Amino acid sequence: MFVLISTLISIAILAGIYHLAAKREKQHARKYQLLTLLRDxxxxLRRHRAVTHYSIQCHQNHEKEIEHIHSELSNKLHLLVETSRFENKPMYRVLQIKIDKLMEQWEDNSIARNQMExxxxxxxxxxxxxxxTIAWLAIAQRDELNDEYHMNWQTVMDSLETLTQLRISIQDMEDRGGPxxxxxxxxxxIRKLNQLSVISPLSLASPTSARSxxxxxxxxxxxxDTLTMEELYDITSDLSLTVFNTYDHILSDIIEILYQPLPRLSLA
Structure with missing residues (x-):
């Protein structure tokens, strides 16, 4: 009788461990897919910004490429909503609605507004x-990774904020005091980029980044003495990619520790 009870308890414990492991694996897989889709x-969006910028600036016809990007975005956004938990679906639907609105209205925007949107x-x-990422780190109870990630994230966001201000100033170049x-x-x-170089030296050592x-x-x-507005927009686009690549490096390192390496970006 004692042996039977011990066996049943052992089976129950093993079943519980298996259930928790399966639940954790499901959580990891969902978060991994969400991050992968959001990266895409x-x-x-970066590709759409570049193509529509030249369409507005140079009156070039990129209709087929823009339609292809829109189709890809619609697919990714649909998968995001489907993959997310029920309570999180509204925030992904908000993103979906905003992007769909941009896809419909970009032709009515000025160059500066197109960049900003x-x-x-x-x-x-x-x-x-x-x-x-924060939710994943909380579940994993990796406080040391969370602290490091938070500091690096703040540096990335500060860089993006400065880049936004730099982009806004381009449209005022012809005004008094604009240059x-x-x-x-x-x-x-430049100071923000120097801070990013400490986090991810390779991101800033790329030929495109170094040239810009x-x-x-x-x-x-x-x-x-002078740079044209188009040259300045090209520089900020390159720097935007540098900032994103730095964040992607930060993210990839963390997710590899928590779960497995993120897939190579194939949409650049």
Missing amino acids: VVQL HGRLIRHSLFLMDEV ERMRNYGAVM IQALNEYISGEV
Whole structure:
């Protein structure tokens, strides 16, 4: 009788352990998929921003590519809503609605507004990625990773805020004092990039990043007297990619520790 009771208790314990392990694996898999989808959404928004920018600026016809990006975004957003837990679905639906609205109205925007609207949605997506990551770290009870992630996240967000100010100043370049404001924000941006280089040196060592940083430095120092608005937008686009790549490096390191490596981005 004692042996039977002991066996039943052991089976119950093993069943409980298996149930908890299966539940945890399901949680990990859901969060992993959410982050993967959100990364793709950010990349697609970046592509859409670039293509629509040139469509507005140069009156180029990129209709087929824009339609393809819109289709891809719709698919990713649908999967986000389907993958999320019931209580979290509304916040992903909000993102879906905002992106659908942009897809419909981008042709009515000015160049500056098109840049700003895309930037706002990219930051929105990054904040959702942050929420998923924080929740994952809380479940894993990895306080040391959480502290490191929080510090790095703040550095990334400060950099994005400075980049936003830099982008806004481009449209005021022809105003009195516009070039000076541009140089001031450019100098702040360089300082933020130096902070990011401590977190992810490789992200800032890429040829594209190095070239844009050099061009901005030359403009700030006066080695280059003027840059066209288009050249400035190209520089900020490259720097935006640098900031995102830095955050992606931070995220990838953490998720690999918690679960498994994130898939290679294929939508750049």
